[in-house]
Amino acid sequence: MKYERWLMASCLFVAFGAVAGALAFWIDPSGSLMGMDQLLNYFRTLPLADIFFQDYTWSGIALVMINGIPNFAASWLLLQKDAKGILLSLITGIILVLWIFAELLIMPLFPIHIIFLVIGIVQTALAALATRKLKKLC
Numbered sequence: 001m002k003y004e005r006w007l008m009a010s011c012l013f014v015a016f017g018a019v020a021g022a023l024a025f026w027i028d029p030s031g032s033l034m035g036m037d038q039l040l041n042y043f044r045t046l047p048l049a050d051i052f053f054q055d056y057t058w059s060g061i062a063l064v065m066i067n068g069i070p071n072f073a074a075s076w077l078l079l080q081k082d083a084k085g086i087l088l089s090l091i092t093g094i095i096l097v098l099w100i101f102a103e104l105l106i107m108p109l110f111p112i113h114i115i116f117l118v119i120g121i122v123q124t125a126l127a128a129l130a131t132r133k134l135k136k137l138c
Contacts, residue, residue: 040055086127
């Protein structure tokens, strides 16, 4: 039970962070609102950059689809005391860690990277512990 509360908190934090970041990208697709306008140059070397990285619109969509919605879903399942919420929070924790590593491959390190990397690792560890607890109950 204690793991599920912390999992729900981390999932909600990541989900709301993803939505806030996406909204900032959609309000100002140039990225200057978040001080990221100069970083578009790092993305221009990626495949399909001429389609997806002219501005941050697609990045905002990806942020919500990959980190926002799944974390909201995991939170909802955990709130409903559905064991699938633990599994989904494990998956979303792993996805967040991979997301941050991918960002670090193409852009400089920012403090927000460290914060979300730690959250992703903690979320993954808590979900793994909760999964082990579930296995013992079965």
